[in-house]
Amino acid sequence: MKQPKIAKNLKTARGKLGFSLSKAAEETGVSKAMLGQVERGESSPTIATLWKIAKGFHIPLSTLIDEGNINLEYSRQASERPLKFENSIGFKILFPYDKAIGTEMYLMSLEPEESHVSIPHDVGVIEDIVVIKGNMEILLDGVWTKFKTGDAIRFKADVEHGYRNMTNEIVEFHNIIHYKN
Amino acid sequence: MKQPKIAKNLKTARGKLGFSLSKAAEETGVSKAMLGQVERGESSPTIATLWKIAKGFHIPLSTLIDEGNINLEYSRQASERPLKFENSIGFKILFPYDKAIGTEMYLMSLEPEESHVSIPHDVGVIEDIVVIKGNMEILLDGVWTKFKTGDAIRFKADVEHGYRNMTNEIVEFHNIIHYKN
DNA sequence: ACATCTTGTGCGTTATAACGCACGATGATA
DNA sequence: TATCATCGTGCGTTATAACGCACAAGATGT
Numbered sequence: 001m002k003q004p005k006i007a008k009n010l011k012t013a014r015g016k017l018g019f020s021l022s023k024a025a026e027e028t029g030v031s032k033a034m035l036g037q038v039e040r041g042e043s044s045p046t047i048a049t050l051w052k053i054a055k056g057f058h059i060p061l062s063t064l065i066d067e068g069n070i071n072l073e074y075s076r077q078a079s080e081r082p083l084k085f086e087n088s089i090g091f092k093i094l095f096p097y098d099k100a101i102g103t104e105m106y107l108m109s110l111e112p113e114e115s116h117v118s119i120p121h122d123v124g125v126i127e128d129i130v131v132i133k134g135n136m137e138i139l140l141d142g143v144w145t146k147f148k149t150g151d152a153i154r155f156k157a158d159v160e161h162g163y164r165n166m167t168n169e170i171v172e173f174h175n176i177i178h179y180k181n
Numbered sequence: 182m183k184q185p186k187i188a189k190n191l192k193t194a195r196g197k198l199g200f201s202l203s204k205a206a207e208e209t210g211v212s213k214a215m216l217g218q219v220e221r222g223e224s225s226p227t228i229a230t231l232w233k234i235a236k237g238f239h240i241p242l243s244t245l246i247d248e249g250n251i252n253l254e255y256s257r258q259a260s261e262r263p264l265k266f267e268n269s270i271g272f273k274i275l276f277p278y279d280k281a282i283g284t285e286m287y288l289m290s291l292e293p294e295e296s297h298v299s300i301p302h303d304v305g306v307i308e309d310i311v312v313i314k315g316n317m318e319i320l321l322d323g324v325w326t327k328f329k330t331g332d333a334i335r336f337k338a339d340v341e342h343g344y345r346n347m348t349n350e351i352v353e354f355h356n357i358i359h360y361k362n
Numbered sequence: 363a364c365a366t367c368t369t370g371t372g373c374g375t376t377a378t379a380a381c382g383c384a385c386g387a388t389g390a391t392a
Numbered sequence: 393t394a395t396c397a398t399c400g401t402g403c404g405t406t407a408t409a410a411c412g413c414a415c416a417a418g419a420t421g422t
Binding site: 046049103118160 | 228230243333
Binding site: 020021022032035036037040046 | 408
């Protein structure tokens, strides 16, 4: 696991919001000097300070601690539909998001030893997985749980979750995302 | 957004691993006294300290910052036993009808030379087919149309439609029915 | 019973997070 | 040009994170 890139994520977040350090300090209740120190990597903030920042920026806390694969722009798109898995594991769109139906469906594949962790979707989003071929694990509540061909799993996608393939065969699964209308 | 529940999450994680404070300190490189302070909510750790803990515990950092409304709720759905009714084809319920989501999902199978014609569903019902294995035909607008493994088809199910397998191999497909809410 | 080990807590010390403020640089305006 | 406002950085001070150590309580073994 890589060390969290707080400095970069904070700088990126602030930039995208178009906040000066002063404005950011005003919105978050964290001093301008401290925000600057964090961005320059001169200080490691406490979780309480990070929370104040995230709250003031109206972004998930995980956006600030994420490991650099997902930027704020991605996170912001999480509030819009459809959600794309760019630069991630292999997938094929089976049914694109349809507003009338409220779902989208993908055929996903995982190479051997490949894994992917998703940031949380909007509140209320439900995700279905149906394992088409192979043995895979799904990250639910911080625990990797095993599933095999034919298994069907429904879980809340508004928390962090992930998929991984610890076998040496390709895994394929259907991924259906239900958005609350 | 709720304040992160670091104290509770740390205590839970340590408990699940079966670590004493001493063992946890050893594994994480964070002092026993500090771990105790964090668990009792007497101190708010820096992100660097949290990262050391997560790394030492081999868990995602987000597990420690998650907001406490984690429901370890997911459902392993698929019924184990395939069902076969008279005058119908074999199927297995993957996700039963859920009013909140408005869909149901089945894994269907067609023996060689087997066919099935459905009576029309209610007005507005949409049906998705994803061919998992084999070559099949679907009756759409009075015409049998061929589809193969990997094909995904969406059609209005409020008119007559059907499925048939004119090959000598078993065909399997996912059948998702979307009811208008 | 006693000795030893383990466990979690509290305390004093050290390191650093977090702050308010001052300042130089930059840009805008009169 | 002079003035003002904004920006980000650095500094000294205060608060607290993080530590090593000691200790009381509990568990275990003889």
